[in-house]
Amino acid sequence: MTSRLAWALPLVLVAALFSGCDASSKLFSEAERRSIYTLSLESEGTRLASSSVVQAGAAITVSLSRMSGTTVPESLELSLLDSTGTSVASLRYSTPKDAKAPARAVAVADLSASLPTFALPDSLPPGVYSLVTSLRDSAGALLQEGETVLFVGENGLGLGSLSLYPPTAAPNSAVLLSVAVKAEAEAASPDAWLAWSADGRVFAEGRLGDGLDKAVWTAPARDGAYVLDVDLYPAKPAAKLARTPSPWHQEIKGMVSSDAALPGDEYSSVDNLAIHLAFASDLSDSGTRAQAAKPSVTGKPSLESYPGGFGYRLGPEARLVLPGASPPQTNRLLGPTTLLWRIYASEKDGLIYRLANESGADLLVVGLEAGQPYVETLDQAGRHRSSSSLRFVGGLLNLALDISPENGRYTFLWSLDGQASAASSLPAANLPAQLSSILGGAGSLPGVWDEFAAYDSAKGPPALYYAAAARAWRKDLILAEGFEAQALPALATLNGKATTGSRRLVLSPESSLDFSPGLPLARPLAFSLAWDPAGSPPALDFLDDGRNLLFRVSALGKVSLGDGSSAGSVTASEKGLLAFTLRSNGASFEIAAKDSLLSSRFALASAPASVFLSLSNPDPGRDSAAFSVLARVATDALSLKAVPQMAKAP
Numbered sequence: 001m002t003s004r005l006a007w008a009l010p011l012v013l014v015a016a017l018f019s020g021c022d023a024s025s026k027l028f029s030e031a032e033r034r035s036i037y038t039l040s041l042e043s044e045g046t047r048l049a050s051s052s053v054v055q056a057g058a059a060i061t062v063s064l065s066r067m068s069g070t071t072v073p074e075s076l077e078l079s080l081l082d083s084t085g086t087s088v089a090s091l092r093y094s095t096p097k098d099a100k101a102p103a104r105a106v107a108v109a110d111l112s113a114s115l116p117t118f119a120l121p122d123s124l125p126p127g128v129y130s131l132v133t134s135l136r137d138s139a140g141a142l143l144q145e146g147e148t149v150l151f152v153g154e155n156g157l158g159l160g161s162l163s164l165y166p167p168t169a170a171p172n173s174a175v176l177l178s179v180a181v182k183a184e185a186e187a188a189s190p191d192a193w194l195a196w197s198a199d200g201r202v203f204a205e206g207r208l209g210d211g212l213d214k215a216v217w218t219a220p221a222r223d224g225a226y227v228l229d230v231d232l233y234p235a236k237p238a239a240k241l242a243r244t245p246s247p248w249h250q251e252i253k254g255m256v257s258s259d260a261a262l263p264g265d266e267y268s269s270v271d272n273l274a275i276h277l278a279f280a281s282d283l284s285d286s287g288t289r290a291q292a293a294k295p296s297v298t299g300k301p302s303l304e305s306y307p308g309g310f311g312y313r314l315g316p317e318a319r320l321v322l323p324g325a326s327p328p329q330t331n332r333l334l335g336p337t338t339l340l341w342r343i344y345a346s347e348k349d350g351l352i353y354r355l356a357n358e359s360g361a362d363l364l365v366v367g368l369e370a371g372q373p374y375v376e377t378l379d380q381a382g383r384h385r386s387s388s389s390l391r392f393v394g395g396l397l398n399l400a401l402d403i404s405p406e407n408g409r410y411t412f413l414w415s416l417d418g419q420a421s422a423a424s425s426l427p428a429a430n431l432p433a434q435l436s437s438i439l440g441g442a443g444s445l446p447g448v449w450d451e452f453a454a455y456d457s458a459k460g461p462p463a464l465y466y467a468a469a470a471r472a473w474r475k476d477l478i479l480a481e482g483f484e485a486q487a488l489p490a491l492a493t494l495n496g497k498a499t500t501g502s503r504r505l506v507l508s509p510e511s512s513l514d515f516s517p518g519l520p521l522a523r524p525l526a527f528s529l530a531w532d533p534a535g536s537p538p539a540l541d542f543l544d545d546g547r548n549l550l551f552r553v554s555a556l557g558k559v560s561l562g563d564g565s566s567a568g569s570v571t572a573s574e575k576g577l578l579a580f581t582l583r584s585n586g587a588s589f590e591i592a593a594k595d596s597l598l599s600s601r602f603a604l605a606s607a608p609a610s611v612f613l614s615l616s617n618p619d620p621g622r623d624s625a626a627f628s629v630l631a632r633v634a635t636d637a638l639s640l641k642a643v644p645q646m647a648k649a650p
Contacts, residue, residue: 037073037135037144038065050149053247056124059117062093064135066112073135073143074098076111078118080150081130083238088129091118097138126153126189126234128241149244153234154189158182162230162250165305169219169254170261174280176303176310178214179230179250193233195242198254199226207236214303216281219256226254262470263477272462274328274337275437275454277320279311285322287453293323298441306344306448308396314439315350315446325437326355327454332430333405338461339366342451343397350445352399353452358434366401368392368445373399373414379429386424388414397447398471400464402457413503418468418482419530420503420627460485461503465628476633478525479515479613483627491516496617505615506625507538512616514547519611519631521584526634528579529615530627531555536619538626540578545610551589551602553580554618559591559600567591568600581634584611 041048042061048054064076075098080089093108093115094101101107106116128151135144160180169175177196183189190209195202196217204215217228231246270276275287283295299318304310314320327337334355341352348371355364365376371394374387392399402413405428412423439452455462465482473480481489483505488494496511507513519525519542531538537555544550549562555578557570570580570593580599583590586607591600613631617624 036067036070039063039076039133039135039144039146040065041131041148048148048150050147051151051245051247052148053151053153054120055155056120056152057122058120060120060131061117062115064111064115071137071143073111074138075101075105075134075136075140076115077134077136079132079134080120081132083127083129083236083241085238088124089118089121098136099138100136100140120152124152126157126191128152128233128235128237128244130238130241149241151234151247153192154183156183157189157192157232157234157248159230159232159248159250162228162252164217164228164252164254165310166260167255168257168260171219171221171223171256171258173219173261174278175217175219175254176214176305177217177228177230177252178303178305181208181213181232189234191235193236195231195233195246197229197231200229211300211302216303217254218281219254223257224255226256228252228254259475262474272456272459273453274456275322275325275452277439277449277452279449279451283312283320285325287325289325291324296321296323301440304448306396306450309342309344309448309450311342311344311448311450313447314449315444316440316442319441319444320439322437322439324435325454326431326435327403327437328456328458329431330405330458333428334364334410334431335403335405336457336461337403338455338457338464339401339403340451340453340455340462340464341397341399341449343399343445343447343449344395345397345445345447346394347446348392348394351441351443352397352439352445354438354441356436356438357432358436360436363429363431363435368397373401373416375401375403375410375412375423375426377410377426377428379427381427384426386412386426388412388416388421388423390414390416390419390421392416396450397445398468400462402461404457415464415503418465418480418628420464420482422502460487465503465630469630469632473632476635478519478633479629479631481515481629488513489515504532504625504627506535506623507615507617508623509536509617509620512541512614514543514612514614515629516612518545519613520633521611524581524583524634526579526581526630526632527553527613528577528628528630529555530577532625532627533576534625536617536622536624538624539616539618540629541614541616543612543614544608545612547612547614550604550608550611552616552618553578553591555624557593559602561602561604567602570599 040063043054043058074095077092079087082088092105094105131148131150133146136142160182162179165176192208194212195205196215198217206212229251232248273287274289277285297320301312301314301318304313327334348368351367353366354362356362362378371392372387374385376383376385398417400415404411409425410428411425414421461484463484466480469477469480483500484503486500493514497508498511499506529540539552539554541552542550552560557572559567561567572578581592587604589602590598593599615629
């Protein structure tokens with residue numbers, strides 16, 4: 001039965017056509033009706049299809065053809081609809097047989113003949129329009145209806161290149177997308193509309209004038225490659241046309257990989273972040289403090305990327321006020337708290353934080369002067385300043401300030417890129433109930449703000465050294481210990497005695513701290529040790545799985561084997577800092593100073609099954625103090641091969 005219908009249907013169609021059957025009959029689908037009548041639209045010699053671009057005032061040429069034997073249409077109406085569905089231009093062609101021709105109709109002898117052009121209004125604003133066409137017979141019955149979407153834009157409007165940062169994102173992380181919008185006019189249409197999509201789903205859209213040439217995409221939880229698109233419209237399209245393909249379209253592949261993730265929580269516990277602005281997709285505060293009002297903005301902070309990240313640009317022209325936002329307090333004084341900043345800046349002078357009262361008067365100010373961080377407290381006695389010995393040289397300002405109240409004064413400990421430095425204390429005055437935190441504004445440091453937070457340090461300060469190392473080395477990081485906590489590292493074993501405090505570890509004579517897990521020796525490794533030259537030099541010991549000493553590198557750079565014999569030396573790059581690279585191949589080891597050739601080469605009796613790192617104080621009479629220990633995969637190191645020797649073990 002089915003096969004009979006299959007061959008009979010074409011005969012029915014032919015019979016209907018040549019019997020003069022009404023083409024609007026339910027016998028025909030809309031697709032079949034469109035093939036019966038062919039309507040062509042052209043402008044300046046170019047055929048117009050859906051999503052074509054035309055200019056205001058353009059003349060559209062209309063031509064009609066039809067299948068032989070079908071009903072002859074006697075009227076053709078064109079209506080141009082804007083985003084609200086309102087007709088902004090229309091034209092009706094009527095033959096003498098059009099019984100319902102209005103007075104304004106353009107009289108034509110035959111719709112298949114040459115028709116007068118349909119002119120768009122000269123003042124037609126940029127936008128997405130629908131050109132609706134209707135063909136009717138002499139009695140006004142509809143024969144065919146069609147719709148063509150037209151884009152009317154400024155001359156030269158279009159999209160340039162599309163970029164994303166970072167090129168490979170961690171799962172659930174923020175990715176900045178940026179596209180160039182071209183326009184011959186100096187000011188590209190501010191009302192142009194951009195729609196951003198990921199795998200076909202829109203995640204951001206809005207006006208170009210509101211900064212939608214940039215958007216933030218949250219990467220999915222699963223690794224993979226995702227298609228990211230942006231479509232440009234001359235103005236916000238009607239809801240039914242919002243997904244119409246734009247003639248101005250760009251796409252890029254976004255890669256998501258777990259290898260790009262930071263190794264662990266950056267600041268120990270996000271629950272301790274009383275104030276936290278990530279400057280990712282918006283300017284919201286995700287901190288745990290109670291928020292009676294949203295942040296207020298003066299100026300236009302804009303999304304912007306920098307080498308290594310992205311954020312919002314703040315400065316003298318763009319200010320952010322957090323009403324009611326104060327760092328954690330104790331008895332109407334600040335602290336214990338840690339203020340955290342990550343700002344990309346080229347200048348070295350300006351304010352980076354203000355804590356103000358209800359009338360806007362400053363109570364505490366933090367800033368840079370000639371690259372040196374300072375903090376000021378203000379009270380009835382005047383302005384009091386404490387400056388750090390650290391110095392910012394430009395680029396990424398990765399800065400933290402520990403504040404602790406002690407006997408009516410604030411004590412301060414600065415950290416720049418994880419390296420700590422104490423500063424003089426200042427008098428502390430009781431704080432009023434109503435406070436606001438201010439970022440940017442007059443006199444502030446211009447730059448791209450990546451992060452700002454106020455951390456509640458009552459349960460211990462954040463792991464700033466680890467956070468800086470994690471951002472710098474990511475999956476290549478093995479160990480980064482800045483001794484910020486009041487307790488010893490969780491995955492470490494103390495042999496002897498030690499104390500912690502002020503971001504340092506003090507080892508008693510002949511004591512050591514063994515770290516776990518073992519070191520991955522398949523690739524070159526880089527180590528650094530920051531220590532206090534006022535005490536005895538500590539050492540980095542390399543132990544076998546029985547915790548027996550294989551070899552030692554002292555803080556002064558001397559390399560020795562487990563039996564005490566010399567194996568060369570490493571030149572320290574600066575006072576209080578030991579840095580070197582270790583390469584191994586079975587029982588053979590090479591040690592090189594930072595940015596230099598080989599310093600030491602030696603061979604053990606046999607290849608160790610495992611190697612563990614230990615921080616030790618070999619001195620039998622004096623304490624030694626370490627500020628930080630770091631171990632990472634040295635992806636920038638040379639592979640093991642024969643190289644000139646600067647020193648050789650006997």
